[in-house]
Structure formats: C-alpha cells, structure tokens
Amino acid sequence: xxEKSLYFPSDLVHCVVDYLEGDQDTLSNCALVAWDFLHPSRxxxxxxxxxxxxxxxxxxxTRLLNLLSMAPHLVPYITSxxxxxxxxxxxxxxxxxxxxxxxxxxxxLVLAGLQHLKEVSVESTTSPIKWAIFxxxxxxxxxxxxxxxRLSKLSLIQVENFPIRILRKCGNLKHLVLRCxxxxxxxxxxLFPDLGASLCLENLEMxxxxxxxxxxxxxxxxxxxxxxxISSLKHLSLAVHGxxxxxxxxMFIISRFLEHSSPSLEVLRLTPPVMYISDITTNPFHLxxxxxxxxxxxxxxxxxxxxxxxxxxxxxxxxxxxxIPPANIIRDVVLTCEILQANPLGEFDSRIWxxxxxxxxxxxxxxxxxxxLIIYPIYSAGKTHAPLDTELLQKxxxxxxxxxxxxxxxxxxxxxx
Numbered sequence: 360x361x362e363k364s365l366y367f368p369s370d371l372v373h374c375v376v377d378y379l380e381g382d383q384d385t386l387s388n389c390a391l392v393a394w395d396f397l398h399p400s401r402x403x404x405x406x407x408x409x410x411x412x413x414x415x416x417x418x419x420x421t422r423l424l425n426l427l428s429m430a431p432h433l434v435p436y437i438t439s440x441x442x443x444x445x446x447x448x449x450x451x452x453x454x455x456x457x458x459x460x461x462x463x464x465x466x467x468l469v470l471a472g473l474q475h476l477k478e479v480s481v482e483s484t485t486s487p488i489k490w491a492i493f494x495x496x497x498x499x500x501x502x503x504x505x506x507x508x509r510l511s512k513l514s515l516i517q518v519e520n521f522p523i524r525i526l527r528k529c530g531n532l533k534h535l536v537l538r539c540x541x542x543x544x545x546x547x548x549x550l551f552p553d554l555g556a557s558l559c560l561e562n563l564e565m566x567x568x569x570x571x572x573x574x575x576x577x578x579x580x581x582x583x584x585x586x587x588x589i590s591s592l593k594h595l596s597l598a599v600h601g602x603x604x605x606x607x608x609x610m611f612i613i614s615r616f617l618e619h620s621s622p623s624l625e626v627l628r629l630t631p632p633v634m635y636i637s638d639i640t641t642n643p644f645h646l647x648x649x650x651x652x653x654x655x656x657x658x659x660x661x662x663x664x665x666x667x668x669x670x671x672x673x674x675x676x677x678x679x680x681x682x683i684p685p686a687n688i689i690r691d692v693v694l695t696c697e698i699l700q701a702n703p704l705g706e707f708d709s710r711i712w713x714x715x716x717x718x719x720x721x722x723x724x725x726x727x728x729x730x731x732l733i734i735y736p737i738y739s740a741g742k743t744h745a746p747l748d749t750e751l752l753q754k755x756x757x758x759x760x761x762x763x764x765x766x767x768x769x770x771x772x773x774x775x776x
Contacts, residue, residue, distance in 0.1 A: 373399045405436040410469075411443040412459035421465030427472065439478040442466075444488055458483075461493065467500040477509055480536075482516030487539070489519050505529055512562075515540045526558055527587070534562040559588040563616075564596040566630075592620035598630035598658065606631075606638040613644070621649045628656040634671045643678050648686040656693040661711065673714055683723040690728045692719065 376399040379385050383404065390400035410419045427434055444458040460466065460481075481488065481501070490498070505513060506528045513529065514536035515521060520543045526535070535558075595616060599609045609632045617624070631644075646652075659672035676694075683689065694715070719730055 367395065369395060372396060376400055376403065379403070401433070401436050405433050407439040407441070408437050409441040409443060410466075411441075412445065412463075417459050418463045418465060419459065420463045420469045424465040424469050424472070427469075434472060435475050437473050438475055440473060440476055441480045441482070444481075444483045445485060458488075460488065461497075467497055470500040470504050473504075474507075475509060476504060476507070478512040478514075479504060479510060480514035480516065481518060482514065482538075483518070485517075487517045487519040487541075490521050490543075491519075501525075502528075505532075507531075512536070514538075529558055532558060533560060534564075535560055536564040538564075538566040540567070560592055562594040563589065563592060564594075564628075566596075566598040567600070589616065589620045591623050593623055594626045594628075595620060595624060596628035596656075598628075599632040600630070606634045607642050610642060610644045614647075617647060617649065621647060623651060624649050625651050626654045626656070627652060628658075630658040631672070631675055634675060636669070636671050636674050639671065639675050639678060643682075644675065645682040646679065646684065646687060648684040650686050650688075652687050653689060654691040654693075655689055656695070658695040658697070660697045662698075666711070670711065673711065677714070677718045680718045680721055680723060685723075688726050689724055690726055692724070692727060692730050694719075694730065 372395050376386070376389055376396065379389065380403050386400050386404050389396045390404065408423065410423065412419055416422060442460060444460050493501075502525055504510065505525055508531045510529070510532060512534035513532055516536070516538040518540045521540055522543045526532075526542075597613055597616065599605070599613075613629070617627075627646075627649075657676060659676065661670055661672055665673075719727070
C-alpha cells in the first residue's frame with residue numbers, strides 16, 4: 360500500500376513561516392522540512408542583512424561578498440540592508456571619521472550586486488558619518504542603490520552633509536527616515552537643475568538633536584521646485600530636540616509640513632522642542648483641518664520641578680487639544696511621558712494626572728477610542744524610588760478604563776541608576 364504524502368497549500372505554508380519571523384533556529388529547521396518550506400524560510404533567514412564591523416573583522420562587506428560568490432542563489436532573498444558604522448573602532452587615522460565603511464573595498468561591489476534591495480539603512484552609532492570624504496566610486500555606488508526603482512525605504516542616521524540632490528532622484532521612495540542628518544542644499548539659481556523624478560513620500564520620519572531641522576526650510580519654501588511631493592504623505596513623525604530659542608522657527612516648519620500634507624495625512628507623531636509657556640502664548644501651535652487624520656502620538660518631558668500650572672509641555676498639549684478642528688476625526692492618541700525626577704525634596708505633582716485626564720476628555724476629542732499612556736521615569740542620583748504608582752494614579756487609571764470611550768494602557772520602565 361502506497362502512503363499518500365500530506366500536501367499543504369503554499370499560502371498556508373507562507374503564513375506558518377511568516378509567523379516564525381525572527382526565530383532563526385526554527386526557521387532553519389523549517390527550511391529542511393520539505394521543498395515547499397525552503398523558499399519562504401530563506402526569505403526570512405537571508406532577507407535582512409546587517410553589515411557591522413568588529414575588532415576581529417574590519418571588512419564585513421568583503422566577507423559577505425565572499426559568501427555570495429559561493430552561494431549566488433541567496434542574492435535574490437536579500438531585500439533589506441543595514442550598514443552600521445561604529446567609528447570608535449576605527450584605527451586608521453587617514454579615514455577621518457568614516458570607519459570601516461571607508462576601508463572595506465568590498466562594499467561598492469556588494470552594493471552593485473544586491474539588486475533586489477527594498478530597504479537600505481546607513482547609520483552611525485557614535486560620531487556622524489562624513490559623506491564628503493567618501494571616494495567617488497563609493498558615492499556612486501550608494502547613489503545607484505538609492506535611486507533604484509525597487510527601493511521603497513531609506514534610513515539615514517547620523518550622516519553629515521548628505522546631498523539633497525540624491526533624495527530628489529529617488530522617485531520610487533515611499534518611506535524616508537532622517538535621524539540627526541544634515542542635508543547639503545544646493546544654492547539656487549537656476550534653482551535645482553536636472554530634477555528627474557519627483558520624490559513622492561508616503562511616510563516621513565525626522566529626528567534631530569542639533570540645528571539641522573533648518574535644512575528643510577529651502578525644501579519647504581518651494582517643494583515642487585525642490586523635487587519633493589508630500590501631498591500623498593500618510594504618516595509624519597517629527598521629533599525636535601533643540602534649544603528654546605528655536606521654538607518659533609520649528610513650529611513654523613512643522614506647520615508647513617502639515618500644510619502640504621494635510622489632504623492625505625492619517626498619522627501624526629510629534630516630539631516638540633524645548634519651550635516656555637511665554638513661547639506657547641505668543642506663538643500657539645494649532646492643528647489645521649486634516650480630514651483623514653485619525654491618530655496622534657506625542658512624546659513630552661515633565662519634571663517634578665513642574666506643577667500643573669508651570670509645565671510647558673502640558674500647556675502645549677492642552678492648547679493643541681482644545682483647538683482641534685471638528686473636521687479632524689481623532690480616534691487614537693498615544694501619549695508618551697518622560698518623567699524626570701530630579702528634585703530630591705519634592706514629590707510629583709498629583710494634579711498633573713487630573714490635567715492629563717481633563718484634556719484627553721475634552722469635547723474636541725469626542726470620537727476618541729483609545730489612549731496609550733506610556734510612562735518612563737528618569738531618576739537623578741538623589742532619587743532611588745518612583746513615587747508614580749500612587750493611589751491617585753490608580754484611581755485616575757480606573758476612572759479612564761471604566762469609560763466606554765477610552766482604553767488606557769500604562770507601562771513603567773525603570774532605568775538603572
């Protein structure tokens with residue numbers, strides 16, 4: 360009697376394997392189960408590659424190149440590439456601040472050979488990567504990768520003087536992440552020649568801790584001429600960690616972003632800059648009518664030196680929530696509070712929880728369905744405990760949970776002292 364083999368539909372196999380994403384050992388075992396499991400397992404095993412040097416291996420790209428030369432059938436599976444530079448490990452003074460990314464002769468060849476990339480990230484964990492000191496052939500290699508039709512996501516983290524002309528050529532890019540990146544903006548006149556395809560983004564994330572936010576001023580003053588189109592933007596994340604004197608200019612730039620992207624914007628994440636109540640009173644930040652906006656995420660910092668009347672962050676949020684246009688159907692709010700406990704003599708003002716409750720339940724947010732309240736206590740040397748999980752907070756949380764319109768989450772993360 361011949362036994363019948365068990366057959367699984369391919370879509371079911373893919374669902375099972377997708378569920379195991381991140382579990383390399385189990386995925387490796389699945390690849391050996393049957394031929395039908397081999398292809399979907401390889402997609403996860405080899406799909407995401409990280410190039411990162413170590414004291415023992417200063418040429419990670421060359422090592423990857425050697426592997427792919429022996430197993431070229433793996434190349435189509437690699438769709439995501441992270442290039443991580445830890446400049447502190449660089450021992451060659453002639454490379455300035457480029458680290459292994461400058462020294463590894465195999466990197467341009469890897470970039471040229473990985474033709475199926477959909478996501479690329481270039482990042483430094485310490486000092487900024489100086490784009491200008493890259494040799495011409497390496498810059499050309501990155502340019503060719505960044506402007507491919509397959510590439511949909513590009514992340515740049517701690518990169519100095521990245522030419523904005525490259526971004527203008529990324530016509531198929533949908534997701535752009537810029538963290539602590541200074542953009543090299545060309546001087547106008549003729550403004551931006553040879554534009555090529557216009558950059559039409561759906562997701563933009565910007566985080567910076569220096570003065571680089573101003574680089575986008577020229578971009579926003581005339582987005583069409585700059586080769587940038589954010590009229591189809593759905594997700595916008597802006598985090599500004601600058602000095603208080605920048606508040607007015609930063610809010611202007613954020614307002615320009617919202618002005619150009621308001622027809623399509625669905626999710627807005629904001630981390631406002633350092634500010635004073637006088638700044639907010641003089642130049643309040645109000646959301647315009649954004650009809651498709653349904654989710655807001657804010658990250659704010661509160662100190663135990665503040666009370667409910669002197670906290671600029673709470674005042675900024677209260678002003679913003681009190682002036683939400685009726686056209687904005689906000690259903691989801693995520694509020695991340697970084698609570699700095701630095702006053703060894705004072706306790707956290709309990710009225711702050713009442714204030715948060717008040718502006719989250721204002722009539723402008725009548726359609727609100729969920730609130731995630733995420734709390735990160737940060738201690739100074741004088742504070743060794745977290746007086747946050749108090750009876751009052753428990754009571755406030757219980758009241759908010761009992762309301763049918765709200766679901767509140769809380770998470771305490773206690774960092775090491």
